[in-house]
Amino acid sequence: MHTKFHILEAIDQSKFTDPLEIHVLEHSKLNAYNRDIESELLIDWAEFLSLNSEEKLMDFKDRTDLPEGKLKAxxxxxxxxxxxxx
Structure with missing residues (x-):
C-alpha cells in the first residue's frame, strides 16, 4: 500500500537530499492492509486522503482518536x- 522513493544522483547513487521523499499510497490496497503490522498513522492518513464524500469526511472527523495534526489537515x-x- 505504501512505497517511498528518494531522488538519487545518477552516477554515484547519492541522495539528492535526505528530507525529500515521495510517498505513494495505493488506495485500492487500503482495505486489505493489516493494521496490526503496519503504522496506524500511515493507515489513518491513507484513509483521510481517500475520502470521497462529505458524509465520509464528517464520519472521519467525528472520530475521537484523531491526533491534532489530522484535525488541522x-x-x-x-x-x-x-x-x-x-
Missing part, C-alpha cells in the same frame, strides 16, 4: 475545498 481541507483558486 481536515480543517485546512474544509477551508480550501470549495475555493476554485486553491
Amino acid at each position: 481536515i480543517e485546512e481541507f474544509e477551508r480550501i475545498k470549495d475555493d476554485p483558486n486553491l
